[in-house]
Amino acid sequence: MGSGVTATCLCGMNTSIIIGSGGMANSMSAYYFPCLCKHCCAIVQVNFLAEQKQCPKCKTTKIIPYDDPTLSGDAGERILSTHTVTNWMDKKLKRKLILTDGTYKCSQCNQMTLRFADNGYRWD
Numbered sequence: 001m002g003s004g005v006t007a008t009c010l011c012g013m014n015t016s017i018i019i020g021s022g023g024m025a026n027s028m029s030a031y032y033f034p035c036l037c038k039h040c041c042a043i044v045q046v047n048f049l050a051e052q053k054q055c056p057k058c059k060t061t062k063i064i065p066y067d068d069p070t071l072s073g074d075a076g077e078r079i080l081s082t083h084t085v086t087n088w089m090d091k092k093l094k095r096k097l098i099l100t101d102g103t104y105k106c107s108q109c110n111q112m113t114l115r116f117a118d119n120g121y122r123w124d
């Protein structure tokens with residue numbers, strides 16, 4: 001099960017990201033979570049269940065997940081996409097990947113003014 005979130009920033013950044021697994025067929029082999037790619041300077045969707053976590057565009061492994069403290073500004077209140085956090089994922093990843101509606105570091109302007117919002121897109 002997955003969901004879509006939109007990342008927007010005052011600088012004009014506006015991108016859609018998928019969180020969770022992208023469908024029944026690959027639900028046991030894929031779990032997507034937004035990361036900052038240092039090389040692309042972009043928010044990218046990374047499969048956390050892949051053998052090597054890497055940027056889907058440039059293939060670098062120099063990526064930072066968006067739940068990293070260095071990427072978060074004000075702590076948000078509402079946690080986005082909790083329904084995608086499963087027990088199975090806990091066992092495999094040994095941690096929870098959590099995204100809130102607080103502020104995050106923007107990949108484009110480097111300010112803590114990026115926000116994620118649930119865009120309501122869902123699939124099983």
Ligand SMILES: [Zn+2]
Pocket residue numbers: 037038039040041044055056057058059060
């Ligand atoms: Zn990249």
Ligand SMILES: [Zn+2]
Pocket residue numbers: 009010011012013106107108109110111113114
């Ligand atoms: Zn920005």
